[in-house]
Amino acid sequence: MPELTHRTPLHLCPLGDSAVVLQFGDEINLETHYRLRAVTQALEQRPFPGLVEFVPAYTTLTVYYDPWELSQHGKTDAYAEVVRQLEVLVELAAHFEPSPARLVELPVVYGGAYGPDLEEVATHAGLPTDEVVRLHSSGSYQVYMIGFTPGFPYLGGMDDRIATPRKTNPRTSIPAGSVGIAGAQTGVYSLSTPGGWQLIGRTPLTLFDPDRETPSLLQAGDEVRFIPISEEEYLERKEGQA
Amino acid sequence: MSIKVNKPGLLTTVQDIGRYGYQKQGVPVSGAMDKVALRIANVLVGNPEEAAALEICMQGPELQFNQDTVIALAGADLSANINEKPVRLWRPVLVQAGSLLRFGKPVYGTYAYLAVAGGIDVPEVMDSRSTYTRAGFGGLEGRALQSGDNLPLGKSSETGKLLLSDLLLQHNKEDQFTEASWSPDPELLPTYEPNPVLRATGNLEYNWFSENSRGYIWHENYKLLPQSDRMGYRLQGTKLALEERRELLSTAVSFGTVQVPPQGQPIILMADAQTTGGYPRIIQVIAADLPKLAQVQPGGIIRFKDTGLEEAQQLYYQQERSLLALQQAIKFKLYQV
Numbered sequence: 264m265p266e267l268t269h270r271t272p273l274h275l276c277p278l279g280d281s282a283v284v285l286q287f288g289d290e291i292n293l294e295t296h297y298r299l300r301a302v303t304q305a306l307e308q309r310p311f312p313g314l315v316e317f318v319p320a321y322t323t324l325t326v327y328y329d330p331w332e333l334s335q336h337g338k339t340d341a342y343a344e345v346v347r348q349l350e351v352l353v354e355l356a357a358h359f360e361p362s363p364a365r366l367v368e369l370p371v372v373y374g375g376a377y378g379p380d381l382e383e384v385a386t387h388a389g390l391p392t393d394e395v396v397r398l399h400s401s402g403s404y405q406v407y408m409i410g411f412t413p414g415f416p417y418l419g420g421m422d423d424r425i426a427t428p429r430k431t432n433p434r435t436s437i438p439a440g441s442v443g444i445a446g447a448q449t450g451v452y453s454l455s456t457p458g459g460w461q462l463i464g465r466t467p468l469t470l471f472d473p474d475r476e477t478p479s480l481l482q483a484g485d486e487v488r489f490i491p492i493s494e495e496e497y498l499e500r501k502e503g504q505a
Numbered sequence: 506m507s508i509k510v511n512k513p514g515l516l517t518t519v520q521d522i523g524r525y526g527y528q529k530q531g532v533p534v535s536g537a538m539d540k541v542a543l544r545i546a547n548v549l550v551g552n553p554e555e556a557a558a559l560e561i562c563m564q565g566p567e568l569q570f571n572q573d574t575v576i577a578l579a580g581a582d583l584s585a586n587i588n589e590k591p592v593r594l595w596r597p598v599l600v601q602a603g604s605l606l607r608f609g610k611p612v613y614g615t616y617a618y619l620a621v622a623g624g625i626d627v628p629e630v631m632d633s634r635s636t637y638t639r640a641g642f643g644g645l646e647g648r649a650l651q652s653g654d655n656l657p658l659g660k661s662s663e664t665g666k667l668l669l670s671d672l673l674l675q676h677n678k679e680d681q682f683t684e685a686s687w688s689p690d691p692e693l694l695p696t697y698e699p700n701p702v703l704r705a706t707g708n709l710e711y712n713w714f715s716e717n718s719r720g721y722i723w724h725e726n727y728k729l730l731p732q733s734d735r736m737g738y739r740l741q742g743t744k745l746a747l748e749e750r751r752e753l754l755s756t757a758v759s760f761g762t763v764q765v766p767p768q769g770q771p772i773i774l775m776a777d778a779q780t781t782g783g784y785p786r787i788i789q790v791i792a793a794d795l796p797k798l799a800q801v802q803p804g805g806i807i808r809f810k811d812t813g814l815e816e817a818q819q820l821y822y823q824q825e826r827s828l829l830a831l832q833q834a835i836k837f838k839l840y841q842v
Contacts, residue, residue: 276709279761279789280817284709291754316526318757320781325757327528330818331825341818409531410755410781413640417755453531454640471531473630473642479530 273353275346278325281315283345285324285353291419295322296405300364300484301356309355311348312336319483320408321417364405364486369451371400371442371489372497373464380430380461384444387427396491398422399442399449399463406485414453414471414479418487421449433459440466442489453479464489467500506572506623506658510650514566514608519625519644519656520776522555524633528780534760535635535643538616538735538776538799541695541824542580546620548832549577549597549689551664551839556624557634557644559656561617563802565608566650568619572602575622575661575668581614581697581800587682596688599672601681614697614800622665626657637777639736667839687838693831697800703790704812704820708762710753710785718745722763722787723811727771731803735777738798740807744769747785758782761790761798763809773798791817793824 274286285302287295303319306326313333318325326349330341338344373396374381385392404420411417426447434457437443441452443460452458453470466489470480481487492500510517520543523536537543537560544554559566565583578585578594585592587604594617600606608617627634627645636644645654661669668685676683711719727742745765758764762774764784773790774782776799790798791812801807812820 277706277814278709278757278759278786279706280792280814280821282757282759284757289754316528318528318780320756321754323754323756327759330821334818334822340815342814408755408781409529411531411779413527413531413533415531471640473640477530478527478532478631483529 275349277342281330282325282327283342283349285326285349287322287324289322291321291407293405296407296419297361298356299324301359301361302353303484304361305352305356305359309352311345313338313341313345320410364484365482366486366488367481368488368490369442369466369468370492370496370500371464371466372492372494373399375494377494377497378442378462378464380443381463384425384427384461384463388425390424395425395463398425400489400491402488404449404487406481406483406487408483409479409481412454412456412471413473414481416450416453416470416481416487418449421447423447427461429459430461433457437462438465440468440470442466465497467497467504469504508574508621508656508658509569509571510566510652510654510656511569511605512567513650513652513654514561515564516562517566517650518560518636518638519557519627519634520560520636521557521634523776524631524635524637524643527631528757531780532631533637533777533780535637535777536633537618539580539618539695539796541796541828542616543618543620544828545595545689545694545831546577546579546618547624548835549579549595550575550620550622551662551666551668552620552622552624553662554828554832556620557627558618558620558625559650561608561619563611563615565617568606570600570602570604570606573669573673574600574658575665575672576600576606577620579618579620581617582612583614583617584609584612585617590682592682593684593688595694597668597672597685599669599676599683601676601678604681611802613699615802616799621658622661622669623659626659639777664836664839671839689831689834693827693834695796697797699802700806701794701797701801702808702810703794703798704817705763705788705790705794705809706812706814706817708786708789711787713747713751713785714765714787715746715748718747718787721745722771723809726806726808729801729803729805729807733803735775737775737778738773738801740771740773742770745771745787751785753783753785755781755783758786761792761795762786763788763790775799791820793817793820
């Protein structure tokens with residue numbers, strides 16, 4: 264994998280007439296992630312007139328803008344103006360130290376009814392189930408992006424030894440909070456949806472609550488750790504929320 | 506103040522201009538499929554243009570008004586009638602207490618908007634009243650309307666009150682409703698076509714597609730399939746293929762993105778588009794043509810026309826200028842009387 268550096272050329276391309284995509288290379292890696300995070304933080308601190316919102320992903324930061332609003336500010340070429348603004352931010356971001364990642368601990372009860380596929384993952388890995396739990400809960404994971412459903416984190420950093428293919432028959436309904444593995448990825452279902460991930464446990468925390476001030480528990484750029492808990496603890500924490 | 510839902514219709518939801526600022530948390534924008542029709546309907550009843558209204562899909566509901574109310578219908582023509590007398594779109598209408606608003610056969614378009622003076626006063630969720638049924642939030646309890654629901658109404662603006670008193674003066678109780686004698690200049694209203702040519706710009710993965718496929722997307726007909734909804738419009742036509750097998754890392758998509766899954770039939774993402782996707786994006790329908798796209802009925806034939814970014818933005822400015830002119834014209838009408 265080629266090492267990405269700050270000198271890797273950055274591409275800006277339009278996504279239709281109301282968005283610009285900043286493309287930071289085309290491979291998932293930490294360097295790209297940190298660089299993208301720095302630009303995102305710069306954008307948060309210095310929004311420009313006409314900015315609507317932005318969506319960080321693995322290697323892209325997509326910036327939505329309102330061309331009409333920019334034209335009302337006398338900017339006749341809205342796209343060129345947004346590109347100019349973003350180039351300034353990218354330059355700025357290259358010089359400042361991004362704030363450290365926020366650490367979020369997710370308590371997880373592993374196995375049993377909460378993680379019906381833990382055995383399957385263990386069999387596939389050729390490891391005892393405790394070792395799967397140990398490997399999964401000793402890692403530190405980056406939230407690369409939120410997508411798929413509201414509050415669903417795409418996490419990087421799982422130990423390859425527990426990578427397991429998706430289930431051949433997806434489940435029609437997976438409870439919110441379920442922690443799963445799909446190939447080399449791990450993630451947490453933020454809403455109850457159908458899905459094909461191998462379920463190894465469940466967290467009592469609510470990943471997405473539309474009525475919370477910040478609805479998504481996790482944000483792109485966060486660091487996540489999974490903390491094993493007992494079923495009793497799970498039930499207590501679940502009740503504590505109700 | 507409320508409106509009673511006697512029958513819900515096929516899919517009637519509360520929608521406003523959309524939920525912006527939460528896509529980075531994975532929350533779709535939602536809002537009206539035809540935002541221009543929503544905005545005009547709101548302006549016609551004296552509401553802020555971004556207010557919440559009812560979005561009515563194909564088969565309309567039966568609604569009962571319990572007090573004299575000013576409404577406006579816009580977007581699709583779904584044969585709206587009050588106490589069985591047809592009622593016109595694109596103008597303020599006074600509905601007398603006790604009247605029933607029903608809908609009949611769809612004449613043109615897919616989504617009609619019913620704005621009510623004061624707006625639909627459901628709680629805001631993440632700064633918007635739009636319903637996102639997939640995750641069950643926004644609108645009325647996060648779902649489509651059901652029989653027996655009561656829709657709470659907000660307070661009329663001064664303009665709304667003026668409209669009401671003006672229409673009451675002209676109102677004859679035996680008629681049960683009164684349409685305003687005026688409606689906006691048709692030049693300022695959107696036009697819909699059953700088989701439109703939609704303008705689009707090349708998208709990020711456009712060059713990933715084979716030369717043939719890049720030709721097909723601009724020249725072939727694509728039929729809108731009935732398995733289309735607020736999240737995506739599924740098309741059927743000549744299959745599109747990549748030049749070579751390539752995987753796209755999940756990245757942002759939006760209302761108007763035309764993505765192509767491996768089976769080769771394009772999907773246009775609509776108002777409830779997920780925030781990120783992993784299929785190559787071949788083109789993007791321009792913002793100014795999204796209302797026209799939203800109103801295509803299943804079975805309609807769509808063609809795409811290659812358009813430059815600058816032209817796309819000019820067309821968008823034109824649309825915004827028309828909406829401004831329309832607002833001014835309505836204010837002028839109202840304060841003249």
